[in-house]
């Protein structure tokens with residue numbers, strides 16, 4: 001019960017945050033649309049978005065590699081990480097030469113032929129359950145530009161839930177987090193929690209898998225980003241209906257935000273009565289094995305919890 005309360009409170013924080021983010025993005029998009037309607041009669045006021053292939057191959061690829069070759073990190077026993085510049089006589093190992101460095105090849109979401117190198121280093125992958133790509137993850141993080149300026153931060157005692165399904169979440173996070181696990185926690189009894197065995201890592205992403213041309217507060221357009229993060233907990237059943245997040249993706253196309261069986265505007269992954277028949281999904285478990293996905297009372301091929309005729 002305590003965990004649920006805690007998760008609920010943390011969700012509220014997250015929801016407020018996401019609302020702000022969505023508003024910001026909407027505002028920016030409107031601005032761009034308004035600006036692109038302006039034609040050249042005023043002497044070239046039109047905003048031209050840079051070519052994505054050129055931006056990566058000619059601008060960002062080298063600057064990201066250079067950053068990794070000229071910087072190193074150090075880490076304490078709480079997995080707090082600092083990045084610093086390598087001096088010419090330094091004996092530290094650069095990020096580029098770190099034996100733990102992993103490179104993911106990730107397709108650009110817009111240009112099919114463009115493939116990015118997305119880098120991450122697991123300082124510790126985590127000891128509990130693997131994070132899945134549709135989970136809600138409780139994280140602490142620090143976001144930096146390549147000049148080491150911090151543009152955003154959530155410290156350990158103020159972690160935030162990040163929904164990996166969110167359309168406003170940058171692609172780099174969606175790609176990297178499923179390579180980590182979550183941890184465990186103890187309730188200190190005073191409203192605080194202590195996390196152990198959680199995942200901890202760093203990722204370095206080109207702007208094409210982050211905000212690209214959409215400047216954010218403290219993030220200029222076309223900025224590669226660095227994140228240092230901890231994955232404390234992963235919630236694999238966001239709506240608590242006993243159907244796992246990955247099973248709420250009914251058409252199994254990898255996107256949970258296009259499945260709304262009862263058409264009530266709430267996606268199955270957030271809907272605790274998926275077929276809208278007034279019986280909670282968790283109670284449409286005829287054989288009582290704790291899994292509503294394997295109960296099909298009328299034998300029509302549709303499980304009861306997705307079948308408004310049956311419960």
Ligand SMILES: [Ca+2]
Nearest residue numbers: 237239241243
């Ligand atoms: Ca669920």
Ligand SMILES: [Ca+2]
Nearest residue numbers: 262264266271
């Ligand atoms: Ca629904």
Ligand SMILES: [Ca+2]
Nearest residue numbers: 241268271272
């Ligand atoms: Ca559901």
Ligand SMILES: [Ca+2]
Nearest residue numbers: 273275277279
């Ligand atoms: Ca139902």
